Amino acid sequence: MTRPIRTLLIANRGEIAVRVMRTARAMGLKTIAVYSEADARALHVESADEAYPIGPAPARESYLKIDAIIDAAQKSGADAIHPGYGFLSENAAFADACAAAGIVFVGPPASAIRAMGSKSAAKALMETAGVPLVPGYHGEDQDEALLAREAGRIGYPVLIKASAGGGGKGMKVVRAAGEFSEALASAKREARSAFGDDRVLVEKYLTKPRHIEVQVFADTHGNAVYLNERDCSIQRRHQKVVEEAPAPGMSAERRAAMGKAAVDAAKAVGYVGAGTVEFIAEGDHFFFMEMNTRLQVEHPVTEAITGQDLVEWQIRVARGETLPLTQADIPLIGHAIEVRLYAEDPDRDFLPQVGRLDHLVLPSGIPGVRVDSGVRAGDSVSIHYDPMIAKIIAAGADRAEAVGRMGAALAATEVVGLPTNRAFLQAIVAEPAFAAAELDTGFIERHRDTLLPGPAPVEPRALALAALHVLLDEARMSAQTADAADPFSPWGLAPGWRLNRSAFVDLTFADGAARIAVRAHYVPGGFHLDLPGGQLSVEGVMDDDGTLTARLDGVRLRARVVRSGQRLTVFAAGTERSLDHVDPRLASIEATGTAGRLVAPMPGTIIRVAVKAGDQVAKGDALVVVEAMKMEHTVAAPREGTVKSVRFAVGDLVDEGAELLVLEDAS
Ligand code: ADP
Ligand code: ADP
Ligand code: MG
Numbered sequence: 001m002t003r004p005i006r007t008l009l010i011a012n013r014g015e016i017a018v019r020v021m022r023t024a025r026a027m028g029l030k031t032i033a034v035y036s037e038a039d040a041r042a043l044h045v046e047s048a049d050e051a052y053p054i055g056p057a058p059a060r061e062s063y064l065k066i067d068a069i070i071d072a073a074q075k076s077g078a079d080a081i082h083p084g085y086g087f088l089s090e091n092a093a094f095a096d097a098c099a100a101a102g103i104v105f106v107g108p109p110a111s112a113i114r115a116m117g118s119k120s121a122a123k124a125l126m127e128t129a130g131v132p133l134v135p136g137y138h139g140e141d142q143d144e145a146l147l148a149r150e151a152g153r154i155g156y157p158v159l160i161k162a163s164a165g166g167g168g169k170g171m172k173v174v175r176a177a178g179e180f181s182e183a184l185a186s187a188k189r190e191a192r193s194a195f196g197d198d199r200v201l202v203e204k205y206l207t208k209p210r211h212i213e214v215q216v217f218a219d220t221h222g223n224a225v226y227l228n229e230r231d232c233s234i235q236r237r238h239q240k241v242v243e244e245a246p247a248p249g250m251s252a253e254r255r256a257a258m259g260k261a262a263v264d265a266a267k268a269v270g271y272v273g274a275g276t277v278e279f280i281a282e283g284d285h286f287f288f289m290e291m292n293t294r295l296q297v298e299h300p301v302t303e304a305i306t307g308q309d310l311v312e313w314q315i316r317v318a319r320g321e322t323l324p325l326t327q328a329d330i331p332l333i334g335h336a337i338e339v340r341l342y343a344e345d346p347d348r349d350f351l352p353q354v355g356r357l358d359h360l361v362l363p364s365g366i367p368g369v370r371v372d373s374g375v376r377a378g379d380s381v382s383i384h385y386d387p388m389i390a391k392i393i394a395a396g397a398d399r400a401e402a403v404g405r406m407g408a409a410l411a412a413t414e415v416v417g418l419p420t421n422r423a424f425l426q427a428i429v430a431e432p433a434f435a436a437a438e439l440d441t442g443f444i445e446r447h448r449d450t451l452l453p454g455p456a457p458v459e460p461r462a463l464a465l466a467a468l469h470v471l472l473d474e475a476r477m478s479a480q481t482a483d484a485a486d487p488f489s490p491w492g493l494a495p496g497w498r499l500n501r502s503a504f505v506d507l508t509f510a511d512g513a514a515r516i517a518v519r520a521h522y523v524p525g526g527f528h529l530d531l532p533g534g535q536l537s538v539e540g541v542m543d544d545d546g547t548l549t550a551r552l553d554g555v556r557l558r559a560r561v562v563r564s565g566q567r568l569t570v571f572a573a574g575t576e577r578s579l580d581h582v583d584p585r586l587a588s589i590e591a592t593g594t595a596g597r598l599v600a601p602m603p604g605t606i607i608r609v610a611v612k613a614g615d616q617v618a619k620g621d622a623l624v625v626v627e628a629m630k631m632e633h634t635v636a637a638p639r640e641g642t643v644k645s646v647r648f649a650v651g652d653l654v655d656e657g658a659e660l661l662v663l664e665d666a667s
Contacts, residue, residue, distance in 0.1 A: 002320040003104055005080045007032060009073045010044070011094075012084030013063060014374030015391060016295075017044035020082050023311040032076040034069055036062035038382050043374050050076055057384045063087045066097050073103050080104035080318055082311075086386065089294040090166075092117065106318045108273045108293050115269040116291040120163040120201045126288045129268035131261050134280060134287040136203025138163075148180050150202050157205040160184055162191035162198070168238030169194045173205050206282045208440045211235065211289075212247050213278040214262035215302045215310075218271045219317045225327045226259035227306050230298055233439040234428060236350055241421075241444070242428060243298035244337040245305045248399060248437035258286055265291055274299075274314050297340070297391070300370060304336035304395040335402045336395040339425045341413065343387040346424040346452055352387040356380045358417035358564040360389070363409040368395040368402070371409075381418060389420060403435060411574025416562045423576065427451045458511050462570045462577040464529055464536050464552055467507055467518045469561035469568060470581055471527060472542045509568075510580040513622050513636070526551075582620070598635055598661050600626050600654040609650055615643045617663070624648070624660045641665050 008024045009032040010017045021031040021044070033048030038057035045051040052072035055062035062068065064087055073081055081098055083089035083106070095110035107113070116122045120138040127133055136158075137150035151158045151174065160183055162170025170191035172183040188198040210233040218224035231247035232240040246255070262277035265288060276296045278289040299310050313324060343353040360377040363369055373390035381387050392409050396402035410426045428434055431447055444451060509516040519530040526539025540550030548559045559572035566580045608625035611617060617637040624635045624646075644662040648654060 009078035015372045016084040082106040112269040134203045138201040159205040160187040164195035164197040209282040245301040300393045301336040335399040343381040345419045353418045355418035359562045361414040363412040508582040
């Protein structure tokens with residue numbers, strides 16, 4: 001029996017919503033989006049044929065609101081709902097609500113979601129289905145003494161996991177019996193606040209494992225297959241950062257054994273649709289970890305190596321069709337790698353970042369590279385949702401080709417407006433151990449020093465390009481004011497109009513608290529720069545988007561400098577560097593405008609006070625650091641002076657515009 005699906009509502013946002021719509025449209029379906037107040041102008045809304053508002057920005061008042069979504073489905077005449085991942089995708093009550101409303105849920109039966117929803121119950125079930133498990137305790141009894149006894153029996157180190165867990169939350173490694181009680185209390189606290197359920201399981205903590213997962217698919221006619229595996233061992237805080245398919249070093253026998261175990265797991269719960277069975281593997285052994293009853297974030301690598309569209313498979317299965325391929329016909333061609341580009345600060349424990357994407361260039365035109373994204377330049381990453389900016393997927397005939405293409409793709413990625421993990425991902429891909437496929441979940445920790453090198457001095461080349469940008473920008477502005485009526489004004493050319501050979505201009509840049517002075521001498525066709533490390537001659541032309549075609553000491557290169565306020569970000573040869581241009585005119589306006597008052601840039605918490613009354617400060621010295629929306633803002637001295645008084649202490653809450661300290665001019 002087949003069920004017609006002509007109109008599909010996507011109960012999600014961001015890249016996965018956009019991605020599902022792409023396939024739905026290709027299959028001739030009408031697409032319906034839903035959106036929260038924060039997303040009224042989001043890409044997924046514009047990508048849909050129709051879009052319905054479902055409530056305020058917080059997810060629990062919109063994307064997690066079952067009634068609002070069912071209501072939108074009924075108003076739009078949707079035949080089916082695709083839940084994407086996250087949000088309601090693994091919510092059995094939502095699958096039930098769809099059924100009750102006569103709408104097809106593009107996912108497994110509610111009973112299968114329930115069976116796999118608790119990691120403990122799922123393990124008990126897998127045990128009876130003969131699927132191998134990590135040695136551990138997953139019983140109902142949660143008595144602390146019993147859990148501690150079980151931990152001792154399993155043998156330290158052990159891992160405490162929230163049964164209801166997901167996203168790496170509620171997981172605690174315990175190295176010795178003495179730490180058990182405290183770790184248990186902390187895991188329970190996290191689990192209660194994240195999932196409203198503090199039940200836990202305890203299992204052996206493997207010290208050098210790989211995360212290998214199997215993509216499974218089942219239809220309503222009793223067919224079930226696996227579409228090879230993915231290796232997702234490169235993780236931070238138990239969350240995936242890089243995923244690839246196939247798993248390096250996987251033998252055909254082992255693939256078949258893991259594939260069979262995964263299909264057995266799916267069959268044991270009467271599975272239908274797309275699912276992922278996650279295993280943890282060490283040495284010759286592999287063990288069941290959990291089953292995710294949805295499409296996975298990293299599904300594109302499987303699409304790349306099988307040449308299949310998994311969303312198309314999902315929709316076909318939801319219509320009641322049989323699986324498009326049998327096990328023997330599922331291809332495995334080449335290799336594919338995915339990275340998750342996040343708005344986060346790797347140097348501050350991967351703290352999520354919010355803000356506006358002032359400038360965004362995602363790779364395009366590189367063979368084998370696919371980009372899935374739900375945002376464009378000008379959009380904001382908000383506190384309400386996942387801070388993922390894009391997924392970048394690179395495929396090749398073999399792993400080395402895929403790695404090379406990923407390197408090129410990351411080098412072509414430009415984000416200005418908020419910190420991202422781009423350079424960190426680039427460092428992973430460039431790491432020799434990655435090329436050698438030395439993969440396990442300890443990879444990031446082990447290579448921490450190379451992956452997170454910390455702040456480095458500004459390279460002369462980046463400094464020269466920043467200076468060239470400022471100089472060409474000024475030449476352009478003066479040409480525009482002088483020659484506003486002349487459309488043929490040659491402002492884009494090097495400022496050869498300045499013929500006085502001895503003329504120079506002094507520029508000041510700021511790299512954090514450090515000041516860098518650059519003197520630019522005008523010479524025919526360009527400039528000689530006096531940089532801290534020596535001289536450099538530069539010339540070039542600049543497009544409207546900041547693209548520079550430049551010569552540095554005769555070496556021709558293309559680069560881009562993006563300005564956002566005072567901040568200049570230099571992109572050149574796959575590297576990026578930000579620094580501030582200290583404009584003397586702006587600085588004096590600021591100083592007079594605030595007339596000696598130093599105020600909080602936004603409401604927040606004082607996290608650092610660097611000075612006390614009586615201190616002498618130089619222009620640009622950091623005075624106070626305010627944290628707001630998980631980001632730090634440094635209030636710096638606008639000029640030289642003496643601190644007269646400091647009004648707040650660390651931990652104080654301040655309103656926007658509050659006077660933080662008083663500075664007296666140096667006499
Ligand atoms: P995987 O699917 O590989 O197991 P995750 O568990 O990290 O990886 O992915 C699911 C998570 O993605 C959700 O728990 C949620 O935090 C996040 N998420 C949900 N919806 C979206 C979205 N539309 N865009 C980006 N991330 C999302
Ligand atoms: P989540 O629901 O958060 O995805 P998982 O059970 O899938 O939780 O585990 C997340 C990650 O934690 C795994 O990918 C793996 O890296 C690590 N992990 C899970 N179980 C173990 C274990 N027994 N030993 C070592 N690492 C583990
Ligand atoms: Mg998992």
